[in-house]
Each structure stands twice: as C-alpha cells, then as structure tokens.
Amino acid sequence: MAFAITQTCCADATCVSVCPVNCIHPTPEERAFGNTEMLYIDPRSCIDCGACADACPVDAVRPVLTLTGPEQAYATINADYFEGTEPARRAEDSPTLHAWGAPHFDRVLGADFPRLRVAVIGSGPAGMYAAEDLILHTDAEVTVIDRLPVPDGLVRFGVAPDHPATKQVAEKFHRLHQHPRVRLALGVEVGDGLTHEDLLEHHDAVIYAVGAPADRRLGVPGEDLPGSLPATTVVGWYNGHPDVAADAVDLDTERVVVVGTGNVALDVARVLLSAPEDVAATAIAPHALTALRTSKVREVVLLARRGPEHAAWTRPEILALRHLPGIELVVDDHDPRIGATIDDAARDSKPATLQGVARRVFDWTLPPAPGRRIVVRFLATPTEVRGDLETRALVVSDGVGTTEIATARVIRAIGHRGQPVPGLPWDEQSATVPHEAGRVDGVRGAYVAGWIKRGPSGGIGTNRRCAGESVGTLLDDVLAGRVSTGAGKRRGLGRLLSRARNR
Ligand SMILES: Cc1cc2nc3c(=O)[nH]c(=O)nc-3n(C[C@H](O)[C@H](O)[C@H](O)COP(=O)(O)OP(=O)(O)OC[C@H]3O[C@@H](n4cnc5c(N)ncnc54)[C@H](O)[C@@H]3O)c2cc1C
Ligand code: SF4
Ligand code: SF4
Known part of the structure; x- marks a missing residue:
C-alpha cells in the first residue's frame, strides 16, 4: 500500500529518523535537502509501518489508499521523485536495513562544564x-x-x-x-x-x-497610495497580528491584484476569496471573518514578472489552488508563449501543474465577470500604481506594451526582508x-x-x-x-x- 507525504509537509525531517527502512528522502545528509519543495516516500521500499505518520508534526503523511480528491496526486508526486533511482533497500531483501556507522556525539558538553x-x-x-x-x-x-x-x-x-x-x-x-x-x-x-x-x-x-x-518594495510610482498594501499587512490582518489594525484591509472592491506568485501570494488570494463559512472554524481573526462576510472581492489577479517556468509557488500549493470549491483558476492567455510553455512542459515540471487549467484573454478595463476566480497573469511587470488620492489601477508591462488593470487594491507579495x-x-x-x-x-x-x-x-x-x-x-x-x-x-x-x- 505504502504511505505518501502530502501538501502540508514543512520539510523538518522528523519522519526521516523514525523510518526503519530509510525510504524518506532527501535526508538532511543528502545534498538535495533544503532544495526540494517537500520530502518524499519511496513507495517501492515503504513497509507501511506508519512510524512517519505518528512522528509528523503537521499530519502530512497518509496511507496512499486513504488519499481522496486532489490529495491522490501525492501518490504519483512521491513516486516520481524516485523515478530512475534504485529502491533504497527492500525490506524483504535484508533484515539489516541500516548500516551502523561509528557513533559520534556532536552535542556533548562534558560534566565538568558549568551549566550553559x-x-x-x-x-x-x-x-x-x-x-x-x-x-x-x-x-x-x-x-x-x-x-x-x-x-x-x-x-x-x-x-x-x-x-x-x-x-x-x-x-x-x-x-x-x-x-x-x-x-x-x-x-x-x-x-x-x-x-x-x-x-x-x-x-x-x-x-x-x-x-x-519587513516587506520588499516594488519601487514604482504610486506604491504608497491608499489601497496599495504589503502582503505583510494583509497576512497580519487575517491572522490577528497585534501590530496590524482591525480595519487595515478593506474588501470593498471587486478585483484585487496581488503582485507575486510565491506561496504567500497564493495564501492571500485563497483567503481573500474564501467563503466565510469555510474559514469560520479556523484561526482567522474575527475582524477578517466579519470583513469576508461583506466582501465584494470576487477576482484576485496574481502577477508574475516572468513565464510559468519561473513561477515562485511550490507544486503542492498550486495543486491545492486548482481544486478550491467554487473558485476557478484561470491563466490569462494574453501572450502565445504562455500557453506554449504550459503545453510543452515535462510531466513533473512547474508549468505542467497548469496543464488543463482554463486559459482566457481578459479585458482589464471591465469589472470582473460574475463568479469567484483567481487569474494568473504571466509576463507582467508592474510599472505604476495609478490613482489620484487612492489606487485606481495597476499598470503592467510585458516588455512590448503596457496594460492598465482596473483595481482599487494592489497587494505586493514579493518577499520579506x-x-x-x-x-x-x-x-x-x-x-x-x-x-x-x-x-x-x-x-x-x-x-x-x-x-x-x-x-x-x-x-x-x-x-x-x-x-x-x-x-x-x-x-x-x-x-x-x-x-x-x-x-x-x-x-x-x-x-x-x-x-x-x-x-
Ligand atoms: C505569510 C507566510 C506564510 C508562510 N506559510 C508557511 C507554511 O504554510 N508552511 C511552511 O513550512 N512555511 C511557511 N512560511 C515560512 C515560515 O513561516 C518561516 O520559514 C519561518 O517562520 C521562519 O522562522 P524564523 O524563526 O526565522 O522567523 P519568525 O517566524 O518570523 O519568528 C521570529 C520571531 O522573532 C520575534 N522578534 C523579532 N524581533 C524581535 C526582537 N527585537 N525582540 C524579541 N523578539 C523579536 C518575532 O516576534 C517572531 O516571533 C510562511 C511564511 C510567511 C511569511
Ligand atoms: S510507513 Fe514506515 S516504512 Fe513507510 S515511509 Fe513511513 S516510516 Fe518509512
Ligand atoms: S512529512 Fe512531516 S515529519 Fe516528514 S518532513 Fe514533512 S512535515 Fe516533517
């Protein structure tokens, strides 16, 4: 049956040390550790003991047969990581699964040291x-x-x-x-x-x-207009951070533009489009829940400076975004290179996660169409937040021409500092x-x-x-x-x- 690691993995490697057959990789000793989106279980070697599931602090490890809906993709994601490799060691091949190296005690202070x-x-x-x-x-x-x-x-x-x-x-x-x-x-x-x-x-x-x-700045004119906010404010607001006022974010607008395609940008898009009843039982701040109840937001546009192959998100997070109830994920098809990159992408590459996602061309001067959606616009570099007293639009460049996206709310999610x-x-x-x-x-x-x-x-x-x-x-x-x-x-x-x- 085998177990698989799923979306919530935070790569702390707690499971690695409890696996009796060393089939969870990359381990902290391996060069790839820290460079993968998560850890993976080799289904060819897993003996279904469940020790990793018991040890995982975020419930990321599941028996493959119990995966349902979008989580089923993780059976393949785990297996794919080991494609072309030799199985670590099959349990039935040998009762001695770990080679015991020389012991080393890298954390020992002698008893003669006063307490640190x-x-x-x-x-x-x-x-x-x-x-x-x-x-x-x-x-x-x-x-x-x-x-x-x-x-x-x-x-x-x-x-x-x-x-x-x-x-x-x-x-x-x-x-x-x-x-x-x-x-x-x-x-x-x-x-x-x-x-x-x-x-x-x-x-x-x-x-x-x-x-x-702190947040990183865009460095474009109009960035400090009212309505243009850093993601640190929005994230702090929905999480009830003591430094962020309860009225710091106003959802009295139909379209929000988020600059960035990292996981934080995805979080912001998802939370701002959440149905209040879906998040009411979570740790969301009460003022944010109240704002969601009267929110007018129905479209969040995620902007990426480069093409789909450079999107900053991790695969687990974008996969989850594809299956949000009542929220459509769409790619803005404004440049033929975008569709071509997605269609030609290799199976386990980042752009491939967008295969099968709807693609449409948008008229950004119009208000959003009915329904809730997340639109990803690649090849879009912000050049100006436009408005007189407050944000009215974001101007983006694709290197050839510019497009004005009508919006009252611009959120920059381009990294912390x-x-x-x-x-x-x-x-x-x-x-x-x-x-x-x-x-x-x-x-x-x-x-x-x-x-x-x-x-x-x-x-x-x-x-x-x-x-x-x-x-x-x-x-x-x-x-x-x-x-x-x-x-x-x-x-x-x-x-x-x-x-x-x-x-
Ligand atoms: C919006 C967001 C969402 C994320 N979601 C995920 C996720 O889903 N899964 C995941 O694996 N990772 C996630 N991450 C990444 C993860 O949160 C970070 O890797 C991690 O929190 C960094 O840890 P840290 O201890 O260095 O910093 P922090 O978590 O920021 O902790 C720093 C602490 O220091 C305190 N502090 C700062 N200055 C002082 C001072 N002068 N005196 C006393 N105390 C001080 C702060 O109050 C804070 O409590 C997310 C990150 C962000 C920004
Ligand atoms: S179920 Fe057991 S054998 Fe399989 S990965 Fe987890 S700890 Fe290793
Ligand atoms: S599966 Fe769980 S225990 Fe293993 S690395 Fe991921 S978060 Fe840590």
Whole structure:
C-alpha cells in the first residue's frame, strides 16, 4: 500500500529518523535537502509501518489508499521523485536495513562544564528549534524572549488560517515552553532598551532568531497610495497580528491584484476569496471573518514578472489552488508563449501543474465577470500604481506594451526582508546578519538562526537544520573556550525582563 507525504509537509525531517527502512528522502545528509519543495516516500521500499505518520508534526503523511480528491496526486508526486533511482533497500531483501556507522556525539558538553545559559530571541520556528536542540542535547537553561504577547512567530501570524495542520507544528513548540529548563518571556523586545550586553549579564550566549518582518518594495510610482498594501499587512490582518489594525484591509472592491506568485501570494488570494463559512472554524481573526462576510472581492489577479517556468509557488500549493470549491483558476492567455510553455512542459515540471487549467484573454478595463476566480497573469511587470488620492489601477508591462488593470487594491507579495538588529553587524544587500555557521563575528556570545541568518526563504522545517548548525557552532565554541559557561547569572534576570516588558 505504502504511505505518501502530502501538501502540508514543512520539510523538518522528523519522519526521516523514525523510518526503519530509510525510504524518506532527501535526508538532511543528502545534498538535495533544503532544495526540494517537500520530502518524499519511496513507495517501492515503504513497509507501511506508519512510524512517519505518528512522528509528523503537521499530519502530512497518509496511507496512499486513504488519499481522496486532489490529495491522490501525492501518490504519483512521491513516486516520481524516485523515478530512475534504485529502491533504497527492500525490506524483504535484508533484515539489516541500516548500516551502523561509528557513533559520534556532536552535542556533548562534558560534566565538568558549568551549566550553559542561553537567551534565544524569537519564539518562531528557528528560535524554538534552537531551544529544542539545546534542551534535548545539553543541560542548558534557555530563556526564550519574544517581542509579541503571543509566541510562535510566523507559524501563528504568517501561516494561513485555512492551513490548520501546518499551524499544528506550534504544539511541538508549546510542549517545550513547559520544560523546566525553559523560561518564556513574551512582550519583551530586545533592542528597545534591552541590549545584548544586558542579556550577557545573565546568559553565556544569545541566539538571535528574529525573522525577517519587513516587506520588499516594488519601487514604482504610486506604491504608497491608499489601497496599495504589503502582503505583510494583509497576512497580519487575517491572522490577528497585534501590530496590524482591525480595519487595515478593506474588501470593498471587486478585483484585487496581488503582485507575486510565491506561496504567500497564493495564501492571500485563497483567503481573500474564501467563503466565510469555510474559514469560520479556523484561526482567522474575527475582524477578517466579519470583513469576508461583506466582501465584494470576487477576482484576485496574481502577477508574475516572468513565464510559468519561473513561477515562485511550490507544486503542492498550486495543486491545492486548482481544486478550491467554487473558485476557478484561470491563466490569462494574453501572450502565445504562455500557453506554449504550459503545453510543452515535462510531466513533473512547474508549468505542467497548469496543464488543463482554463486559459482566457481578459479585458482589464471591465469589472470582473460574475463568479469567484483567481487569474494568473504571466509576463507582467508592474510599472505604476495609478490613482489620484487612492489606487485606481495597476499598470503592467510585458516588455512590448503596457496594460492598465482596473483595481482599487494592489497587494505586493514579493518577499520579506530582514531588519537590522541593534548591536549586530548588518549586510544591507541581503538584509541579513553576517555570520559564520551561525556565529556573529566581532560580537561576543552572539549567534543567529532562521530567516535573519539566511534570508527569508524556506519553510518551517528548513529552520530546524539551520538552527541546528548555529547550536553546533555555539557548542563548538564552548568546547574551544571561546564562550565561557557559568558567566551568566540567573539572579536578576526576572527583574531585567519585567523592566523591559513594562517599558
Ligand atoms: C505569510 C507566510 C506564510 C508562510 N506559510 C508557511 C507554511 O504554510 N508552511 C511552511 O513550512 N512555511 C511557511 N512560511 C515560512 C515560515 O513561516 C518561516 O520559514 C519561518 O517562520 C521562519 O522562522 P524564523 O524563526 O526565522 O522567523 P519568525 O517566524 O518570523 O519568528 C521570529 C520571531 O522573532 C520575534 N522578534 C523579532 N524581533 C524581535 C526582537 N527585537 N525582540 C524579541 N523578539 C523579536 C518575532 O516576534 C517572531 O516571533 C510562511 C511564511 C510567511 C511569511
Ligand atoms: S510507513 Fe514506515 S516504512 Fe513507510 S515511509 Fe513511513 S516510516 Fe518509512
Ligand atoms: S512535515 Fe516533517 S515529519 Fe512531516 S512529512 Fe514533512 S518532513 Fe516528514
């Protein structure tokens, strides 16, 4: 029968270590790890033990025979990943399924080291994977600090509310909050009067996992007109982010244009077109649900600068978009190259996911036709947000001519951007903190993990290996005497945190 990994996989590789026949790939040791959209099960070797399904924090693993509707595609998607490869090892071929290499203990601090005390700044995936690594592999005490009154970073305030299985990964983090060697300090902003040196009074090292909260700009005229918004605002709004006002997004318009074709753009399109009854039972913010109830939005246009072969979405997310009840997915057929690329695409390529999707030519000066739809327009570079006092249209260029798309709402979903961290060096180009395997050179006891370390890309699970590398470097530094344990005093930490919280 075999099991298959499905849409919600966040590639954290938890399942890899529990599989008795090593049939889940790529593993963290393989070069492809971190470069695939998800992990895959080799159906030729799977022995149906179900261990991976039990271990998966987001319920992504299912027996193939129980897949229904659009999820059935995952049986083929998993199998396709292994096409042309040898089966890992068939269970019936050999009772010895793993070769036992020499043991190595890369996380061991000798008992003669005083207990390590580490501050982790940020309770999102990178921060929590770093905390987990320290708690599980050393006897460190960890203070997890977050500026928001609610933990989990983008798992809480980024992942779309209609993806409850993905949000479930937070339960794993919440268990760690209860650990006797973990102290969670919410509503405490580092940098706002609470400095790196203050933290080093009470800790031996500080791991900054503060994410990349800003948005990238289009750099076109009219971008700041009312009605033109960053996706960070829209995503924060429907997720109830404390920094985003309940009235920050107005759905009093029939057409919304989203610039971008990454998974965040797809999330925004899907949520804005959701039937209120379909999302009422999710974690959507009450004000967003109320707005959906009176929403006039019936068409969301996704704009891609280049052709279908360069779309930024992942296959699982676009496949899901093809099967939304009551929402049609259409490709704008304004240029013959688009249809040709889709029709000629190889079976498991990105453009092939659009084979069979309707294609039409649109008159963008007219209001949207009846019905709800998502239109993907490729070969469309925004050149101007047009309007006098507020957004009236978006002008796009295909390199030859321009088209004006009538719309009152433009949402730019072209990526996140990190912000400088007080006291740490900064690389303006990549908007990250320069580091060497997580160590911030030139700043005593400073380490980075997650999006602030490697830039804003990669799903939740990618941060596990990233945080693991930083923790590994920190422990190496302890062993090499570059970080001295026992320097951070426990006394006075509570006072410091509550002073910072009340500031
Ligand atoms: C809209 C959106 C949807 C996504 N959906 C998915 C999905 O469905 N599946 C998936 O696998 N991945 C998804 N991702 C990617 C995933 O969320 C990221 O890989 C991950 O959250 C990055 O982790 P991080 O810990 O580096 O940053 P974050 O999750 O942003 O966490 C950073 C934390 O640091 C805190 N912080 C920041 N500055 C300070 C400070 N000065 N002091 C104290 N605390 C501070 C913040 O409040 C935040 O809690 C999504 C990303 C976005 C933007
Ligand atoms: S069901 Fe068992 S054998 Fe199959 S992939 Fe999962 S853990 Fe491996
Ligand atoms: S989310 Fe993690 S545990 Fe679940 S299938 Fe993906 S890699 Fe495996």
